Amino acid sequence: MASVTLSGINKWYGGAVHAVQDISFKIEDGEFFGLLGPSGSGKTSVLRMLAGLERPTSGTIAFDGRSVEAETPQARNVAMVFEQNALYPHMTARQNISYPLKIRGTAKPEIEAKVAEVASLLNIGHVIDRRASQMSGGQQQRVAIARALVRRPNLLCLDEPIAHLDTLLRARLRGELKRLQRSLGTTSVIVTHDPIEAMTMTDRIALMRDGVMQQVGTADDIFMRPVNAFVAQFFGLHSMNVITVSDIVETPELVGQCGTQKVALPGCVKPHVGAKSRKLQLGSRPSSVSVYRQGEAPRSGDTVVISGRVYVAEQLGDAILVTVQAGDATLQAMTLPTDRFGLDEPVDLVIREDALYVFDGEDQRTLRFASGQSAPRIDRLASYA
Numbered sequence: 195m196a197s198v199t200l201s202g203i204n205k206w207y208g209g210a211v212h213a214v215q216d217i218s219f220k221i222e223d224g225e226f227f228g229l230l231g232p233s234g235s236g237k238t239s240v241l242r243m244l245a246g247l248e249r250p251t252s253g254t255i256a257f258d259g260r261s262v263e264a265e266t267p268q269a270r271n272v273a274m275v276f277e278q279n280a281l282y283p284h285m286t287a288r289q290n291i292s293y294p295l296k297i298r299g300t301a302k303p304e305i306e307a308k309v310a311e312v313a314s315l316l317n318i319g320h321v322i323d324r325r326a327s328q329m330s331g332g333q334q335q336r337v338a339i340a341r342a343l344v345r346r347p348n349l350l351c352l353d354e355p356i357a358h359l360d361t362l363l364r365a366r367l368r369g370e371l372k373r374l375q376r377s378l379g380t381t382s383v384i385v386t387h388d389p390i391e392a393m394t395m396t397d398r399i400a401l402m403r404d405g406v407m408q409q410v411g412t413a414d415d416i417f418m419r420p421v422n423a424f425v426a427q428f429f430g431l432h433s434m435n436v437i438t439v440s441d442i443v444e445t446p447e448l449v450g451q452c453g454t455q456k457v458a459l460p461g462c463v464k465p466h467v468g469a470k471s472r473k474l475q476l477g478s479r480p481s482s483v484s485v486y487r488q489g490e491a492p493r494s495g496d497t498v499v500i501s502g503r504v505y506v507a508e509q510l511g512d513a514i515l516v517t518v519q520a521g522d523a524t525l526q527a528m529t530l531p532t533d534r535f536g537l538d539e540p541v542d543l544v545i546r547e548d549a550l551y552v553f554d555g556e557d558q559r560t561l562r563f564a565s566g567q568s569a570p571r572i573d574r575l576a577s578y579a
């Protein structure tokens with residue numbers, strides 16, 4: 195096990211693609227770390243550089259303070275698990291798991307003890323003598339993880355290891371992986387494009403976009419205090435609603451233009467209206483937006499009210515997700531399962547001041563965090579994923 199430090203890492207492919215741009219962060223010894231971002235954001239490139247499969251164009255990588263850029267994955271003692279595992283299909287689970295120890299010349303009794311231990315941790319004792327080709331996808335992935343862990347790597351690199359499994363199995367393996375990582379304390383990095391996977395499993399997350407690091411923090415940090423509108427929209431099961439309000443003026447009440455609607459703005463927005471730019475972006479999580487039939491919404495000075503029409507209402511079991519079209523903007527709200535809204539029904543969406551985020555109208559950095567928002571209900575969110 196090791197701590198891992200990346201400093202000023204850049205990766206160019208062929209002089210044309212700047213895939214990773216000046217990235218620095220530290221993974222603590224024993225930490226479970228998530229590399230999160232949309233497709234093409236550079237997370238796999240970072241993982242491959244950590245593992246020693248790719249060399250950075252510039253910058254340094256250190257394990258426990260020792261520079262490892264020139265070392266192979268073997269010398270770094272890094273283990274990898276990919277989305278599509280590379281088990282030997284003709285070998286049994288036992289033979290597959292034993293293999294990394296066997297090629298290192300480990301004594302037979304030690305191999306047997308280690309394989310038994312890791313097989314028990316991963317609940318694969320009952321298929322241990324089955325060939326890989328005779329196992330389900332979930333069992334194969336458990337064997338692949340067991341094989342990676344059996345030699346106690348300094349760093350475990352997981353590249354979308356459960357992305358191809360079905361929803362229930364994914365949810366179960368998420369929990370198992372987290373427990374396993376906690377009990378073994380192996381420093382681990384997982385690449386994922388799924389915020390729920392990152393939120394539920396890891397201690398901290400690095401969120402990337404177009405090769406640029408956006409934010410590093412705990413799930414709570416990133417969810418509650420996103421650094422910009424991109425992070426706010428990407429992180430969470432449901433994207434944050436972000437609307438642009440322009441031409442903000444005091445009449446003396448603060449009002450702005452959202453598409454063709456004139457919208458009254460609460461006092462908390464006022465300090466963020468710039469002298470030059472009269473444009474801001476306002477954010478709200480669907481879970482803190484209320485939906486009313488048009489004309490029934492309570493009006494007060496500490497809310498933003500946006501009118502629109504229901505695009506679709508989706509049953510989620512213990513809630514309904516209502517998507518509303520308001521001019522060019524699309525907003526979502528979570529309502530009670532007893533609230534029924536018809537397609538195209540005119541509605542008002544109400545966002546309370548304490549649930550309102552404010553972003554810069556030009557560069558989208560966060561100017562105000564919602565103050566009254568409860569912490570993310572990760573368990574509940576995870577149950578939908």
Ligand SMILES: Nc1ncnc2c1ncn2[C@@H]1O[C@H](COP(=O)(O)OP(=O)(O)OP(=O)(O)O)[C@@H](O)[C@H]1O
Pocket residue numbers: 207208211213231232233234235236237238239240387
């Ligand atoms: N070997 C390569 N040669 C050229 N360009 C590459 C190479 N590998 C990756 N890229 C490019 O670098 C950028 C980052 O790719 P990378 O695979 O690291 O992103 P990612 O976030 O892991 O994406 P995904 O989730 O789709 O795997 C992309 O634009 C990709 O096309």
